[in-house]
Amino acid sequence: MYLWDQKIIDRLMTSYQKLVVYHFSGTGNSENVAKWMADIANEKGMEVSLINIIKTERRGIEPPEPETLVAFVSPIHGFNYPPVMLNFLIHFPKGQNNVLLLNTRAGMLIGKWITPGLTGIAFYFSALILKLKGYSIKSMFPVDLPSNWISVHPGLNNRTVKYLHDRNQEKVYRFARKVFSGGSDFRGLYEIIQDTLVAPISLGYYFIGRFLFAKTYYASADCNNCDLCIKGCPVKAIKKVDNRPFWTFKCESCMRCMSNCPKQAIETGHGYILAFSLLFSLLLSGIFYTYFAELSSDIEHTFTGFILNSALFLGILAVWYRIIHFAMRFRFVERMIVYTSLTKYKFWGRRYKALKKAGK
Ligand SMILES: Cc1cc2nc3c(=O)[nH]c(=O)nc-3n(C[C@H](O)[C@H](O)[C@H](O)COP(=O)(O)O)c2cc1C
Numbered sequence: 001m002y003l004w005d006q007k008i009i010d011r012l013m014t015s016y017q018k019l020v021v022y023h024f025s026g027t028g029n030s031e032n033v034a035k036w037m038a039d040i041a042n043e044k045g046m047e048v049s050l051i052n053i054i055k056t057e058r059r060g061i062e063p064p065e066p067e068t069l070v071a072f073v074s075p076i077h078g079f080n081y082p083p084v085m086l087n088f089l090i091h092f093p094k095g096q097n098n099v100l101l102l103n104t105r106a107g108m109l110i111g112k113w114i115t116p117g118l119t120g121i122a123f124y125f126s127a128l129i130l131k132l133k134g135y136s137i138k139s140m141f142p143v144d145l146p147s148n149w150i151s152v153h154p155g156l157n158n159r160t161v162k163y164l165h166d167r168n169q170e171k172v173y174r175f176a177r178k179v180f181s182g183g184s185d186f187r188g189l190y191e192i193i194q195d196t197l198v199a200p201i202s203l204g205y206y207f208i209g210r211f212l213f214a215k216t217y218y219a220s221a222d223c224n225n226c227d228l229c230i231k232g233c234p235v236k237a238i239k240k241v242d243n244r245p246f247w248t249f250k251c252e253s254c255m256r257c258m259s260n261c262p263k264q265a266i267e268t269g270h271g272y273i274l275a276f277s278l279l280f281s282l283l284l285s286g287i288f289y290t291y292f293a294e295l296s297s298d299i300e301h302t303f304t305g306f307i308l309n310s311a312l313f314l315g316i317l318a319v320w321y322r323i324i325h326f327a328m329r330f331r332f333v334e335r336m337i338v339y340t341s342l343t344k345y346k347f348w349g350r351r352y353k354a355l356k357k358a359g360k
Contacts, residue, residue, distance in 0.1 A: 014044040014045065014046060014180050014181060015180065015181060015182035016046060016067065016068065016069040016098075016180060017046060017047060017067060017068075018046060018047040018048075018049075018065065018067065018068040018069065019037065019038070019041040019046050019047070019048045019049070019068070019069050019070075019071065019180070020048075020049045020051065020064055020068055020069070020070050020071070021034045021037055021038065021048070021049070021050050021051065021071040021072075021073060022051050022053050022056075022070070022071070022072050022073070022088065023050065023051070023052060023053065023072070023073040023074065024052070024053050024054065024073075024074045024075070024082065024084055024085045024088070024234070025052075025073075025074075025075065025104075025254075025354075026075060026148060026234070026252075026254025026255045026256045026259075027148040027254070027255050027256060027259045027352055027353055027354055028353055028354025028355075028356070029075060029104040029143075029145040029146070029148070029354045030073045030074055030075050030102075030103075030104045031052075031354070032145070032165075032169075032354050032355075032356075033073045033102060033104055033143055033145075033168075033172055034050050034071075034073050035050065036169055036172040036173060036176065037071060037073075037102075037172065037176050038050055039173070039176075040173055040176035040177055040180060041176065041180060044177075044180055046180065053084070053085065053088045054084070054234045054235075061091070061092060061093055062093070063093040063094065063095045064095050064097045066096070066097070067097075068097055069097065069098055069099075069100065069138075069179075069180070070095075070097045070098070070099045070100070070135070071099070071100040071101075071102060072085070072089070072099070072100070072101055072102065072126065073102045073103070073104070074102075074103060074104075074122075075103065075104050075105070075148075075254070076103050076104070076105045076106075076117060076118070076119055076120065076122055076142075077205070077210070077252060077253065077254075078120070078201070078202055078205025078206060078209055078210060079118055079119070079120020079121060079122070079195075079198045079199070079201055079202035079205065080120050080121050080122045080125065080202045080205070080206060081103070081122045081125070081126055082252045082254065083206070083210070083252060084234065084235055084252060085126075086125070086126070086129075089126050089129045089130065090129060092129075092130070092133065093133075094133040094134050095133065095134055095135055096134045096135065096136070097135055097136070098135075098136050098138045099130055099135045099136065099137050099138060100138055100139040100141065100179055101122075101123055101126055101127060101130075101137060101139060101140045101141070101188070102139070102141045102142070102143060103119055103122055103123070103141075103142050103143065103188075104142075104143045104144075104145045105117025105118065105119060105142055105143070105144055105145070105147075106118075106144070106146075106147030106149060107143075107144030107145050107146055107147065107164045107168070108146075108147060108156070108160070109156075109160045109163060109164065114144050114164060114167065115144075116142070116144050116191070117142065117144050117147065118191075118194060118195070118198055119142050119188055119191060119195055120195050120198045120199060120201070120202040121195065121199050121202045123140040123188045123189075123195075124195070127140065138179060138184045139175075139179055139184050139185045139186060139188075140185075140186050140187070140188030140189060141175055141185050141187060141188060142187070142188050142191075143168050143171065143172060144164065144168065145164055145165065145168050145354070146160065146161045146164045146165070146352060146354075147352075148255045148259065148352040149253075149255065150255070150258070150268070150343055150348065150349065150350070150351070150352060151213060151216060151253065151255075151268040151343070154342075154347060154348040154349075154350070155348065155349060155350025155351065155352055156350070156352065157350070161352070161355065162355065165354070165355045207310075208310045208313075208314065210251075210252060210253060211249050211314050211317075212273075212313075212314070212317065213251070213253040214237070214247055214248070214249050214250070214251035214252075214253065215247065215249075215273075215317050215318065215321040216268045216269050216270075216273050217247045217251065217253075217257070217258070217266060217267070217268060217269070218245075218247070218266070218267060218269055218324070218325070218328065218337065219244055219245045219261075219265045219266055219267075220265045220266075220267055220334065220337075220338045220344075221265075221331070221334050221338075222263045222264065222265035223244060223245065223261075223263060223265040223266075224263055224265075225243065225244075226262065226263075227240075227245075228257075228260055228261065228262065229245050229257035229260065229261060229266060230245060232256055232257065232260055233251075233256065233257060234252075234254060234256060235250055235251070235252055235254075236250065237249075237250035237251035237252070238251070238257060241322075241325060242325065242326065242329065244325070244328070245257075245266075246325055247321075249314075249318070255352065258343070258351060259351045259352055259353045260353075261351075264349075264351065267337075267338065267341040267343045267344055267349075268341055268342070268343045269324075269337055269340070269341050270340060270341055270342050270343075271336070271337060271339075271340020271341060272324055272337050272340065274340075276317060276320050280313055280316060280317075283316075284309075324337065
């Protein structure tokens, strides 16, 4: 009897009949958040659609029906939404619905304190895109789930992963109950100062950094050519070259390939990227700057110079990556690269995959 009453009350307190959640996820955090939102929507008797943006035909998206609450959930990559989500938003049809913006970011744990990740420009930029299309933003809500970026930090242990998972599930449930009853939640805005400070880095990551990271991945000799990485890549960035996986500049470093590889053969090549960076600066200072002394001060001190330098860096990196890819057929080179990859080692290389646990 009580449960029945509670259901009626829930329905009466719900301001929307329908929820559509568009999500992108590399290692499962954002997908979990989308599912947690759906748990509460179901509890409130709302009609729910969860849409993985990778599986939709971007240009064929119907505008959302009036009165439908629309949510977008995506990880943060380099202090912004990843390009795949930004492109989706740019091509999203016009409408006048209420919209919830959520992101999942790099949460870590110090004692019982969950250290927050950094959203950067993701909320501001996507809110601007959607506002210009006529939507009304009702929330900006960050969720600090376990960081999956083991290219830059050691993998998290199971206790931390479980703790962050459970705490955030409750947090998302509370958020969903509030916003489905007509409330709003802009706690993402509390971080406007640090988000503004990292804005230049987010641009640097978007235009340069992500291409550099795309060329840090390789498959070691442990690869058995199962092609799971190629089939599972959400942006179709991995192809076969010389009968081994090869990462193109399309890679968004979502970490899905690394996290899913059954042989744990995919690594981040810290050693060879470091070697490349050193060689590149030697090349520039040793040859270029010696022969073109006047040009060198321009390159070092102007914005155009910076762009030229970066383009040169990425261009030569692409060639270097191809050479390394070829040379890895020789055992000695392969072992050198593997042993200078931090992800190879136990203390660092724990792969991350979001916990899959039954919802409510
Ligand atoms: C390439 C890359 C860049 C990242 N950049 C950020 C960042 O700028 N700020 C942040 O808080 N977390 C960052 N992270 C961490 C992820 O956003 C976080 O782990 C997220 O929950 C992963 O979600 P997913 O499992 O849905 O892919 C980054 C992760 C990757 C792989």
